[in-house]
Amino acid sequence: MANGQEENAALWGETSQSSDYTDWFSTLAIDGLLNTWSHTDTETDPWWRVDLLKVYRVNRVTITNRNGFAYRINGAVIRIGNFLDVYSNTICAVISTLAADATATFSCNGMVGRYVVVHIPGDEKILTLAEVGVYGYLAGNRAVGGAVIQSSTFTGWFAEKAIDSNRGFQQLYTGCSSTLSETNPWWRLDLRDVYRVSEVVITNRNDSYAEQINGAEIRIGNTLENNGNYNPICAVIPAIPAGESYSYSCNGMEGRYVIVHIPGDWKTLTLCEVEVYGYLAGDSLL
Template sequence: CKYYLLQVLLFISASLPNVAPSGTASQSTTLSDSARAWNAIDGKSDPVYYHGSCTHTAHDQSDPWWRLLLPGIYRITAVSVTNRDELAERINNAEIRIGNSAENNGNNNPRLSRTATFQCGGMEGRFVNVYLPGAAKVLTLCEVEVYGDTSSKSEDTASLPNVAPSGTASQSTTLSDSARAWKAIDGNSDPVYYHGSCTHTAHDQSDPWWRLLLPGIYRITAVSVTNRDELAERINNAEIRIGNSAENNGNNNPRCAVIPSIPAAQTATFQCGGMEGRFVNVYLPGAAKVLTLCEVEVYGGTVRRL
């Protein structure tokens, strides 16, 4: 949904609710604490930047962006943007993008050609981005409203099966026979590594990964990961990636989530909003890393068997 944004409130849809407040906002950079991304969905359309209810990226950034992550897949009919009261020309040629891919921070999602009413025609997605391509740019938004319905919202994890056991697991390296990749889909979420139901890559590996190859293309709503009972910090900043490409062992596929941390012996669930793919990877970028998973559950439904 691509629009060349004007300097006023673009479009209001009276027939559908504004779902933006239900999401989580982020942006490429932040100029100050008073200009954070969530200011654009705080319900205040005050266009005076110095009143403290607008966003602002750092000065002279290349390709700045603002992103809304919705809690599921929505059918979006329109997007409204309130511009600031001065320096209004800074928003010229910004684009609105909507879709389900987290690749390039959501900025690679589909866009439409220019239109006067800024209607999105029911485009579906969980990411709504305002993206301003070009060098030495600044992006400020005083309010973003996203009108749509939840009829296409991703299904609850509880209503879909764990399809991980139907797949084949592999990993970059294996420390020992008791730590093989299939241990993460054996149905046993025992977090005590020495009980023999967790995976473990070799020590001090660069960019270790674990991969699940499903027997077809699946629409995946969520991935749950159970961490080990000690050395829990080793999983910090691992990425969940989902897609159909085998390039780089599947690690180049779109990103569903980054795992900031999981407490020792605990399970965390990450919403993927219906991303499609047959590869589900847990990828830990960096040098001298170790990846251990005590269980991985993948919730979704079949799109196509292969």
């Protein structure tokens, strides 16, 4: 991974569970509070699921147990995959025991899936989860592992932070890249090979300076002349609301470099995440 800390992808997912015990809903497992938790009824094979909305390579899952009845988590299974049927997904880990209020991390080694499921097999079981974290990166994102540089760096806001799988929702001031205020600021990604780029996704900063992205150009190509700003334009960004991710179709434009820059004086370029999707120029499939 690039510099920076992965963000909890579960936070922008959609949760559900096999049943709700009164008002102890599935969303309470991702609310950031340790004194609330999701809770099913007593049933056979209770489960909790988060739909990450896109396919991820999951590096690790964290589970925080409730502060009482800790034994109820014993034997829980963590599964990752692309199926709504619980048992069709692949096992990442089994939780033998976990102390009350404790958090454990389970390595999933880049398992691929849209869904992360926690379930307890057996009869007369209850599943409660204080917090669930899911950490990884979008599968197929070619920006991960690339080399990045920018025209200047505002203190601590390094170019690498735009490809660290942290969209900046929780950690704006540590999770985004930013240049100084300058003329024609730019950020450049070297994909290390020539790709046909189908899509670029840009996540904007989540504060009152969202308009700083207005007018930014996305360019793709193979030249470093003029810092890469002579490459063909994929898209011009009129605006992106604070904290939002917008997708721009590049229709297979070919290039090794992806450049984002803002023409003009007294401009600041901040990028909380840049994702690049496509395939090697010599390949025929995504």
